[in-house]
Amino acid sequence: MIGSFKEMDKKRQAFDAERPAPTFTHPVFKSSLLPLFGSIMSGVFLALAFPGFGKTTLVFAALVPLMFAVQSASAKKAAGLGLLCGFVFFIMSLGWLRNLTGMVEGAGLKASALLGYVVLALYCALYVVPFTLAVAFGVKQWAGSNLWKNLRFMFAVSMVWTGAEYLRGLLFTGFPWNPLGVTQYANTTIIQLAEWGGVHLISAFIVWMNAAVFITLRQYTHGSRMKRYRPHFELMLGIAPLALSIAYGMNVLFNVPEYYDSVNVALIQPNIEQTEKWDAAKDREILDTLEELTSAAVRLGTTDLVIWPETALPDPVRLSRSCSALVERMSSHGIPLLAGSMDFDTSGAAPVWYNSSILFGTNGTFLATYNKQHLVPFGEYVPFPSFMRKFTPIEMDFGMGDESTVMPLRGEASFSVLICFEDTVAPLAVKAVRAGARWLVSQSNDAWFDPSAQSEQHLAHAVFRCVENRIPMARCCNTGVSCTIDAYGSMQRNLAVRTKGFTVGALQPRPVGLEQTFYTRSGNAFAKVALLAGATVLFVLRSLNRKKRKKNVQDAE
CATH class of the missing domain: 3.60.110.10 (Carbon-nitrogen hydrolase)
Known part of the structure; x- marks a missing residue:
């Protein structure tokens, strides 16, 4: 299977080398408003996936507009777009905090409650910034027609998002509200894998799927998929963890043991x-x-x-x-x-x-x-x-x-x-x-x-x-x-x-003597690995981009 993937990937790269990338001259592709629109759209889609709106399937592609918005952005612009997306997401999904203004008396306290709501949304938005930086850096280094580099990109952005999400639940006493995996709480087949990696494992699968959709669509916009039919390996591999989690969940739910104590x-x-x-x-x-x-x-x-x-x-x-x-x-x-x-x-x-x-x-x-x-x-x-x-x-x-x-x-x-x-x-x-x-x-x-x-x-x-x-x-x-x-x-x-x-x-009740789950024994082990991996790949990508930028400057001179 690995060998056939490599052969198909070589053919795909050869085809891409022969065909120049398309150029987009329509004003919409040059508009500075398009990245802003993509960032806001992702923020809205993320919020709509959570309880209150209930459009849970949106979450599997909600980050794609944001990824397109930052794919060619500078680090500063990518950070700003990530902050905007995060703010829209949290200002919508935490909208219930506005009700606190009705619990206090006096204009000053009402203003403080409203300000606290906005500040919290901004604070939570900060944790989206590492993800957009990883996307901006990763596209320049890895995203393209090479399957293995694309998978490296998908892994990198998934780890960065998951690590930042976990970190938000730790710092300053923690605010672990609305990790992406929570959107699937009613989908009992998908969430059974949480006994191994917690809610953050489900979040990682969701981001992995988003990255796969982004890579696949990007190959169309950048000339890699102009043929009538092309294998979508990245998309297939993006779906694979979700498919496996559903299969695992069905196996678990079809074999629930019967306990007689109640x-x-x-x-x-x-x-x-x-x-x-x-x-x-x-x-x-x-x-x-x-x-x-x-x-x-x-x-x-x-x-x-x-x-x-x-x-x-x-x-x-x-x-x-x-x-x-x-x-x-x-x-x-x-x-x-x-x-x-x-x-x-x-x-x-x-x-x-x-x-x-x-x-x-x-x-x-x-x-x-x-x-x-x-x-x-x-x-x-x-x-x-x-x-x-x-x-x-x-x-x-x-x-x-x-x-x-x-x-x-x-x-x-x-x-x-x-x-x-x-x-x-x-x-x-x-x-x-x-x-x-x-x-x-x-x-x-x-x-x-x-x-x-x-x-x-x-x-x-x-x-x-x-x-x-x-x-x-x-x-x-x-x-x-x-x-x-x-x-x-x-x-x-x-x-x-x-x-x-x-x-x-x-x-x-849980039977006495029943073996504890991996998650109970190890806690947020997966999330901790994701945090370490995410920090590492972000550092590596930043270093690679600096070297590439420095080399381009030297070549220009």
């Missing part, structure tokens, strides 16, 4: 507006809603655990008589209760407050507590508080938890909790599974951003935590999406977003 969970979705959660006059109404829904759920008689969402209780349960009394009444039904509540630690010189999840036994006793480990900047703490606090409504910083708590449940159905955006942080799920969790609970309060696409995007990330670690998850959210997800990414959704209600779902 846990029934009641997920309470109170649908409380965020502004009402801050209104003390609404506290009684909130407690009544929790009691009404919980009482209805436990009457079904098949529940092993009742789950309330993040900060479901309006006041810290250990300080509020009304909250603690409600917990005692609800746990007296003989079913453990997992409640989201603020909690505190007074062992130090000053009290430390936490965003916590507390497990209560059947008599209202404390069984276990988990304190959120990954805090949201400007939501749960203020960086550089002496300067930044005046621009936010946050008066108090939460403390940061330091471990994943494995919470006991009947038999060996122990579980761990992820609070709010922690289900977007892959290492936290890995940490919990390594600690012994057999299933996961995600408690969230997305009322900050609803109604918007945020709830669906949030759910999409959670799906990958399940597939990566082959572990099920119960998601309980104030306004949605409340559901159960199995170890293969399939979802059971019975409650509409922004509705008050409850749902009871069954999940199968």
Whole structure:
């Protein structure tokens, strides 16, 4: 097969050498606006592929206009076009952040919220720049009619994008929102390979496909495919990883083992507006809603655990008589209760407050507590508080938890909790599974951003935590999406977003002694390799382009 590829490639290069490249004289090809249009188009296509728009197949060619836009650009122009594309992408896909302006009062705080949204989009856009530099440098060195050089180019840009995407989830506490692989969260066949390389492996396949489409189309525009029929080796090899991932996924899904242990969970979705959660006059109404829904759920008689969402209780349960009394009444039904509540630690010189999840036994006793480990900047703490606090409504910083708590449940159905955006942080799920969790609970309060696409995007990330670690998850959210997800990414959704209600779902805990996935054992090993490979090829390409430019100057002299 390799030999036949080489022979066909030699014939193709011979044909290309005999036929001059076409020249494009139409004004549209000389317009300086065309690269801008290509950059913006890619940004729009990327955003449309994510939940909220749902045009998931667009992602497999979304980067192609950007690659054409920067193929002959200088490094400075390529960087600018990458920044523009990234900004359009994130300003659209993070549009739900605009809803924060309705959560604060005063023109100053509203302006700060809007400015923060724009600054975050610009910051995330920076991580597109290495990709466009790699494309601009790589086209000059490798892209053309030589198959092996084209494959080298495809590999280089795929690694650079994936490495930058991984880096965005690390720096400055990390913002791992909307990696490209997340677009495929509902395509359960493609995402099964995440147990080996996580969501970033799916992202790499997507970029590889984009690069293959770009190389194939570029050969037409640059004279390499003017014959009636030509083998599209790059396109075929670009499709190959996706085809193999589908085949692998089908094999996995057709051979799902049957486990006989199961846990029934009641997920309470109170649908409380965020502004009402801050209104003390609404506290009684909130407690009544929790009691009404919980009482209805436990009457079904098949529940092993009742789950309330993040900060479901309006006041810290250990300080509020009304909250603690409600917990005692609800746990007296003989079913453990997992409640989201603020909690505190007074062992130090000053009290430390936490965003916590507390497990209560059947008599209202404390069984276990988990304190959120990954805090949201400007939501749960203020960086550089002496300067930044005046621009936010946050008066108090939460403390940061330091471990994943494995919470006991009947038999060996122990579980761990992820609070709010922690289900977007892959290492936290890995940490919990390594600690012994057999299933996961995600408690969230997305009322900050609803109604918007945020709830669906949030759910999409959670799906990958399940597939990566082959572990099920119960998601309980104030306004949605409340559901159960199995170890293969399939979802059971019975409650509409922004509705008050409850749902009871069954999940199968990960069996004791089952071998951990490669991803659980190795974490983001693939993404780390991609980061190293991407940085290396970018450095090499930059050096090669400098040498080539220097040689051209010398030849001109």
